[in-house]
Amino acid sequence: MMKMRRLIALTGASVMALSTIAMAGEASTEQEVAEARGNLVYATSTFGQKFSPFFATTAYDMEVVDLTQVPALAADRGGAIIYNGIEGETIDYNGTDYTYYGMGNVTVTQNDDGTVDYTITIRDDQKFSDGEPITIDDYIFSFYVYADPTYDGSTTLYALPIEGMEEYRSGMQSKMELILATERAGYEENEYFTEDEYNSFWEAFDAAGEAFAQEIVDYCKAAGYNEEADSVSACAANWGYELAEDATAADFFASMVEAYGYDLSDEGINLETAGTSITDFITEKVGGEEAMEELLKGIQTGSGAANVSGLTRVDDYTVNIHMTEFDATAIYNVGLTLAPLHYYGDPAAYDYENNQFGFPKGDLSGIKSHTSQPIGAGPYVFDGYENGVVTLKANEYYFQGKPETEVLLMQESIDSDYVPGIVTGTFDVAVPSISDETLKAIQDANSNGELDGDVIHTILVDYRGYGYLGINADLVNVNGEPGSDASKALRKGFMTLLSVYRDTVINSYYGDRAAVIQYPISNTSWAAPKPADEGYQAAYSTDVDGNPIYDSSMSEEERYAAAKEAAIGFFKAAGFTYDEASGKFTDVENTYEVMIPGQGTQDHPAYGVAVAASEVLESMGIKLQVNDVGTSVWNNALEGNTAMMWAAAWQSTVDPDMTQVYSSENAHGNGTNSNHYSVDDPALDELIKEGRGSADTEYRKSVYKDAMNIIMDWGCELPLYQRKDCTVASSERVVIDSIPHDMTPYWGWYAEAQTLALQ
Numbered sequence: 001m002m003k004m005r006r007l008i009a010l011t012g013a014s015v016m017a018l019s020t021i022a023m024a025g026e027a028s029t030e031q032e033v034a035e036a037r038g039n040l041v042y043a044t045s046t047f048g049q050k051f052s053p054f055f056a057t058t059a060y061d062m063e064v065v066d067l068t069q070v071p072a073l074a075a076d077r078g079g080a081i082i083y084n085g086i087e088g089e090t091i092d093y094n095g096t097d098y099t100y101y102g103m104g105n106v107t108v109t110q111n112d113d114g115t116v117d118y119t120i121t122i123r124d125d126q127k128f129s130d131g132e133p134i135t136i137d138d139y140i141f142s143f144y145v146y147a148d149p150t151y152d153g154s155t156t157l158y159a160l161p162i163e164g165m166e167e168y169r170s171g172m173q174s175k176m177e178l179i180l181a182t183e184r185a186g187y188e189e190n191e192y193f194t195e196d197e198y199n200s201f202w203e204a205f206d207a208a209g210e211a212f213a214q215e216i217v218d219y220c221k222a223a224g225y226n227e228e229a230d231s232v233s234a235c236a237a238n239w240g241y242e243l244a245e246d247a248t249a250a251d252f253f254a255s256m257v258e259a260y261g262y263d264l265s266d267e268g269i270n271l272e273t274a275g276t277s278i279t280d281f282i283t284e285k286v287g288g289e290e291a292m293e294e295l296l297k298g299i300q301t302g303s304g305a306a307n308v309s310g311l312t313r314v315d316d317y318t319v320n321i322h323m324t325e326f327d328a329t330a331i332y333n334v335g336l337t338l339a340p341l342h343y344y345g346d347p348a349a350y351d352y353e354n355n356q357f358g359f360p361k362g363d364l365s366g367i368k369s370h371t372s373q374p375i376g377a378g379p380y381v382f383d384g385y386e387n388g389v390v391t392l393k394a395n396e397y398y399f400q401g402k403p404e405t406e407v408l409l410m411q412e413s414i415d416s417d418y419v420p421g422i423v424t425g426t427f428d429v430a431v432p433s434i435s436d437e438t439l440k441a442i443q444d445a446n447s448n449g450e451l452d453g454d455v456i457h458t459i460l461v462d463y464r465g466y467g468y469l470g471i472n473a474d475l476v477n478v479n480g481e482p483g484s485d486a487s488k489a490l491r492k493g494f495m496t497l498l499s500v501y502r503d504t505v506i507n508s509y510y511g512d513r514a515a516v517i518q519y520p521i522s523n524t525s526w527a528a529p530k531p532a533d534e535g536y537q538a539a540y541s542t543d544v545d546g547n548p549i550y551d552s553s554m555s556e557e558e559r560y561a562a563a564k565e566a567a568i569g570f571f572k573a574a575g576f577t578y579d580e581a582s583g584k585f586t587d588v589e590n591t592y593e594v595m596i597p598g599q600g601t602q603d604h605p606a607y608g609v610a611v612a613a614s615e616v617l618e619s620m621g622i623k624l625q626v627n628d629v630g631t632s633v634w635n636n637a638l639e640g641n642t643a644m645m646w647a648a649a650w651q652s653t654v655d656p657d658m659t660q661v662y663s664s665e666n667a668h669g670n671g672t673n674s675n676h677y678s679v680d681d682p683a684l685d686e687l688i689k690e691g692r693g694s695a696d697t698e699y700r701k702s703v704y705k706d707a708m709n710i711i712m713d714w715g716c717e718l719p720l721y722q723r724k725d726c727t728v729a730s731s732e733r734v735v736i737d738s739i740p741h742d743m744t745p746y747w748g749w750y751a752e753a754q755t756l757a758l759q
Helices: 030-035 059-068 136-147 165-169 175-180 195-223 232-238 249-260 278-286 289-296 415-424 436-445 485-500 502-513 556-573 607-619 631-639 682-692 697-713
Strands: 040-044 089-093 096-100 104-110 116-122 172-174 298-300 311-315 318-323 380-386 389-394 407-412 456-462 465-471 514-516 591-596 623-628 645-651 717-730
Touching: 040 415, 059 380, 059 389, 059 407, 116 136, 136 165, 136 311, 136 318, 172 175, 175 195, 175 289, 195 232, 195 249, 195 278, 232 249, 232 631, 278 289, 415 436, 415 456, 415 717, 436 456, 436 502, 436 717, 465 485, 485 502, 485 556, 485 607, 485 717, 502 514, 502 607, 502 717, 556 607, 591 607, 591 631, 607 623, 631 645, 682 697
Parallel strands: 040 407, 591 623, 591 645
Antiparallel strands: 089 096, 104 116, 116 318, 172 298, 311 318, 380 389, 389 407, 456 717, 465 645, 465 717, 514 717
16 A cells, blocks of 8 residues: 555545355364364464564564564553663553553663763563573664665664764665666676676566556556556556556656656655565566575675764663764664574674674675564564464563463454454454444344444554645635735634534544544544643634634534634634625635545545535635545645645654644645645744654653644644544453553554463
């Protein structure tokens, strides 16, 4: 699917054909199923079989990593880092105190000169699953794998402002990087690769690129994004590319190269992935893993530092990382997985004082040789992968105690079989895609007709993102002054009317699968305002004078009437002339437009909200045209900054940094062109900068609350809903109370794996 940085055009829930599982393969008879019942069976999707903490890429492989590895720093239910994991920290979530433990502690020191020190101390009495002791040298080894000039995994530790990182990574490139750097200008004789190697690589690159683009086309076809689904150009338009009608997949990929050059990273060509990375396609086309390893080995092309000067080994259990400036994301990246040096690396090649870190610099082949057979310090030990099943066994050395469940099987399956599999006894736990059909299947299975019953226990968890309606301030304003009070009043008039219909429409569309939210941030974030917080209020619930529009005694119809009156006040403040006798504004010449990406089916959670508001506006003499469009039209309008108003959704990151979405530097087509609201406010920019520049979580939370208030004052974003994800477990076989309470996207069903138990 599209990467998280992309906007999501949420349409109606996909229909899932729930089928009966064929008892074939590993569980071919009822007797064989029964014999396996001593094990907890989790239904998941197809593994990529990259179970390495360094190189796992798919979400399903990462689940195996999570269960077999342990990070140096833990996080809480909101995704915030636990600074004192060794001693434990007690943190409130939804009115309940939870105590969190981790493998290590971290202290953050912001120095007077602007530099920052992260001091990490790990437990001094722990072992890996094979019984070998864990020391800070395992952390340092892991650090240097991620810092290696040829590292090509998904972790971006090397991007942090760590002193000496750039110097350590300089002077060495892989053969593939050197060939890519030519940008196909033609072969010139050099000491690094031959003409045959050059030509062979580019031939493989073209084939890989065509396959990469074709996967996107196939994805768009399967999703039914447009009527011309068999056209490459139509599918490419969903990804924001304009191609000729007769374009091929090769043409599509050529457009990506034109956009990103030969940058294969997640910030480059791979940002466009529909599932498989461009690097994986290249690996296949060059002849497999061994051939790729040769292409990726580092070649000394110049001088480079022997170590990362900002990393200092303090003692056997402590390390210090010195950064040249503060980076708000650093705290999430320095809590590296404690991967065993003695397994992934070579202890004989580790000598910290002499700049040897467990493997030859520029050669990660030894580490990659263990990609399919992980060892770590997590709650479970990897026992094997066979016939679509990963077998995990309880780790007796796990720092929070040996898990109650001795064997955990992770079984490949398809989403439509997850719920039926719980019913038939094939699976114990699953995370199905949520839809009306899924919920009905669960309710039908339970004798009480509810989501939680005697057969299936259901946990609905807030999705890590939210839906919203946006307004472009450059296109909806008064007298061409987007930041004026009159312009803000104009936009808040629209938002006041739109907001009042959210509860009715969202509840009708989603039912229990979503809830209305009040601030432009996912409820799953630690920075999200909570109802008990001072100053918390519903979105656009005050009038032009700052007075509350609603009170708790109002009926639904009374709320609609109150919103209309408040909107009239805002439009008057925008400068429009209101005729009391007719109840209409007499001088609104503009026709405003809101784009809903419902593919022309009107099946979108924002559609009913927009239509309801447009009808009231029409009665007031203001035209709001609701256009239900295809994804390509919607996406092109957003990217071209021509959408006046639109509906979309964001997928959130753990850190609530607002730079990408709200910073002025990314507005009006500048920077990343990701501030589609065109909010351009120095005070907001300063708050965003303050939020990025502090390590104090509570302070950052207050700063971001102030920033959100400015965003709402601009009248450019209306938070709509927080939808739900679903986890199901067998009420008959799983001890339900052993499943974590208050689950979140950051605290899933196996977050407390050591206590998870079967009946």
